[in-house]
Amino acid sequence: MTIPETMRAALLLGRGGPEMLEVRDDVAVPEPGTNEVLIKVAACGMNNTDINTRVGWYSRSVTGATSGDGLAEGVDTDATWGGNELAFPRIQGADPSGQVVAVGPGADTTMIGQRVLCDGWIRDADKPTDRSLAGYLGSERDGGFAEYCTIPQVNAYPHNSALTDVELASIPCSWSTAEHMLQRVRLSAGQSIAVTGASGGVGSALVQLAKLRNARVTAICGVAKMDQVLALGAARAVARTANDMTDQARTANNGAFDVVADVVGGDQFGPWLDALKPGGRYVTAGAIGGPVVDLDLRTLYLNDLELYGATVYAPQVFADLMSYIEAGKIAPVVGGTFALEDIHEAQAAFEAKNHVGAMVITL
Numbered sequence: 001m002t003i004p005e006t007m008r009a010a011l012l013l014g015r016g017g018p019e020m021l022e023v024r025d026d027v028a029v030p031e032p033g034t035n036e037v038l039i040k041v042a043a044c045g046m047n048n049t050d051i052n053t054r055v056g057w058y059s060r061s062v063t064g065a066t067s068g069d070g071l072a073e074g075v076d077t078d079a080t081w082g083g084n085e086l087a088f089p090r091i092q093g094a095d096p097s098g099q100v101v102a103v104g105p106g107a108d109t110t111m112i113g114q115r116v117l118c119d120g121w122i123r124d125a126d127k128p129t130d131r132s133l134a135g136y137l138g139s140e141r142d143g144g145f146a147e148y149c150t151i152p153q154v155n156a157y158p159h160n161s162a163l164t165d166v167e168l169a170s171i172p173c174s175w176s177t178a179e180h181m182l183q184r185v186r187l188s189a190g191q192s193i194a195v196t197g198a199s200g201g202v203g204s205a206l207v208q209l210a211k212l213r214n215a216r217v218t219a220i221c222g223v224a225k226m227d228q229v230l231a232l233g234a235a236r237a238v239a240r241t242a243n244d245m246t247d248q249a250r251t252a253n254n255g256a257f258d259v260v261a262d263v264v265g266g267d268q269f270g271p272w273l274d275a276l277k278p279g280g281r282y283v284t285a286g287a288i289g290g291p292v293v294d295l296d297l298r299t300l301y302l303n304d305l306e307l308y309g310a311t312v313y314a315p316q317v318f319a320d321l322m323s324y325i326e327a328g329k330i331a332p333v334v335g336g337t338f339a340l341e342d343i344h345e346a347q348a349a350f351e352a353k354n355h356v357g358a359m360v361i362t363l
Contacts (some may be wrong), residue, residue, distance in 0.1 A: 001101045003038070004029060004167065005092030008363070009146030010343050011089040015056045015079060018344045030142065032150045035125075037111055038119070039151065042165035042277075043337075044144035044349055045095030046359045047173045047199060053080055053092065053139055055114035058287040066288045067351075080139055081311070092359065094120035094137045094145025107153045111122050116156040117168050117325075119176070119318040125152075129181070129311040144169075144227065145340065146250065150345055154315070167332040170358035171325065172318075175202030177285045179321050180313035181261050185281040186308070189214035191258040194249050194275065196268070198234065199225040201286060204333045207232045212329060218253050220264075221243065228356045232333065239349050246271040255341050256280065269293035276305055284307040333357025 013020050032038045043120045048066060052058055056079035059067055080086050096118050100111045122141060124133035135215040137151065161168065163353060181202075187193060193210050197203040198219035210217045210234030217228075219234035223224045226237040229356045246268065250256060257278040262269070266289025273282060273295070282305060287293075300307070335355030338346035340363055350359050 001040070002307070003101060003148070008340060009091050009149035010340060012092075013268070014088050015054065016348060021056060021343055021347075023341050027146065029148045029165035030150045031247075032102055032107065034104055035106045036098045036104040036150050036154050037107055037116075037151055037152050037153050037283065038102040038104075039096055039098045039116060039144075039145055039156065041096045041144045041149055041363050042098040044093040044168045044361050045171070045173060045201075046346060046361055047094060048288065049081060049094065049136070049173070050092045050138065051347055051348050051351065053086065063290070063292045065286070065290045081136060082134075082140075086139065086273075090138070091144075091146050091149070092138040093144035093146070094147075095172040096137075096138075096149055096151075097165040097168050098189065101148075103153070104150075111153060111156065111158065113167075114158040114159050115161075117322070118151050118172060119155045119157065119315065120172055120320075121312055122152060122155065123315070128315065131225075134290065134312045138334070145343065145361055151319060151334035157318070159322065159326060161325050163226075163332060164306055164327070166334060166337055166360050166362060168325075169333045169360045170201070170332045171321070174358050174363065175205040175330070176318050176321050177202050177310065177312060178205035178254055178261075180317050181206065181283045181285055181308075181310045182209055182213065183313075183317060184308045184310050185216050185259050185261070185283045187213050187259055190216070192216045192218070192220045192253050192255075193259040193261055194220065194253070194257045195234070195261050195289065196220045196240070197286070198229050198237070198265040198271070200263065200353070201261050201354045203334075204232055204357050205330075207234050208330055212324070216253070218249050220255070225356050232331075246275045259283070263287075264289040265293055267293075268288035270296065270299070273299045273305060276303065278303045281306045283310055285310040321339070335359050337362050350356045
C-alpha cells in the first residue's frame with residue numbers, strides 16, 4: 001500500500017468550544033517509532049473524554065455537569081484526565097479501528113495487512129503497571145480522528161472478527177471501561193447491579209457485560225430508550241427522570257443492590273449509596289451529572305461499603321474484551337455515524353444524548 005505524505009485529520013487547536021476543532025487535509029502522516037505500527041483508520045469511536053478534554057472539564061476548577069461549552073479560562077494547567085496540560089494541536093480519538101499498513105523498527109512485520117483494534121491506554125514500556133506513567137491515545141499522543149495514526153504494537157490487537165470497522169470502533173473506550181468497572185467490583189452470577197446512564201456507550205456495555213456474567217441488571221435510562229436497553233439484557237428498567245428513582249430501582253430489584261455501577265454522579269450519588277446492601281460495592285467511571293457530590297461517611301462505614309474508581313486498567317482487561325469479541329459474545333451498539341468532516345455535528349449530537357450506544361466517526 002502506498003502511504004501518502006499528508007492526510008485528513010481533525011485538529012484540536014486549543015481549549016474551548018467546537019470552533020477549536022478544525023478538519024484539514026494537509027496534516028503530515030505520522031511515522032511509526034520503535035516497536036510501533038502505523039494504522040490506516042477506517043473508523044474511530046467518539047467518547048465523553050473527547051469533549052471533556054476540549055472544554056477543560058477535568059480541571060478541579062470545574063464543578064458542574066459535563067457540557068460542550070468552552071471552559072478554557074483559567075483551567076489550562078490541569079484540564080486533562082491526568083491533570084497535566086495538553087499539547088496543541090492535538091488529534092483526538094481513542095478508538096481507531098483499521099488496518100496496519102507499516103511498522104517501525106523492532107515491530108513485527110507480519111502485522112502489516114492485519115485488521116486491528118486498539119487499546120487506548122499507552123503504558124510505560126518499562127513499568128506498565130505504574131498508572132501514574134500511563135497516557136491516553138488522543139490526549140497524550142495523537143489519536144484516530146485522522147486517516148492514519150501510530151500506536152505501540154502491544155496496543156494493537158489483531159483479530160478475525162466479522163464485525164465491521166464501525167461496529168468495532170464503538171467498542172474500545174466504552175467497553176473496556178465497563179469491563180474494568182465490573183472486574184473491580186467482582187460482579188458474579190446471581191448478584192444484582194444497578195447501572196446508571198444505561199443507554200450511553202459505557203452504560204449499554206455495562207448492561208451486556210453484566211448479563212454475560214449472569215447478574216441481574218436494573219438499568220436507569222430515559223423513558224424513550226427503555227425498550228432498547230431491555231433488549232440488551234437488562235431485567236428491568238427505571239426512568240432516570242423519576243423523583244424517587246433509587247427507591248423505584250430498589251423496588252424493581254426486590255431489595256438493595258450488591259453493586260451500583262455509576263457514570264452519572266451528581267446529586268444522586270448519596271441515594272445510590274443508600275441503595276446498596278451492607279458490604280455492597282459502588283464503582284464509578286464518570287460524572288456527567290456533576291463531579292462534586294455529598295458523602296455521609298456514616299453510610300460508608302456503618303454499612304461496610306466499598307467504593308471504586310475505574311480509569312487506567314491492566315492490559316488483561318482489554319485482552320478479555322477481545323476474547324468476547326472473537327467469541328461473538330457481545331453485540332456493539334452504534335448510536336450514529338458521522339463523516340470526519342461532520343465532527344462538529346457529531347459532537348453536538350453526542351451531547352444531545354438522544355442516542356443509545358456509541359457514536360462513531362468514519363473515514
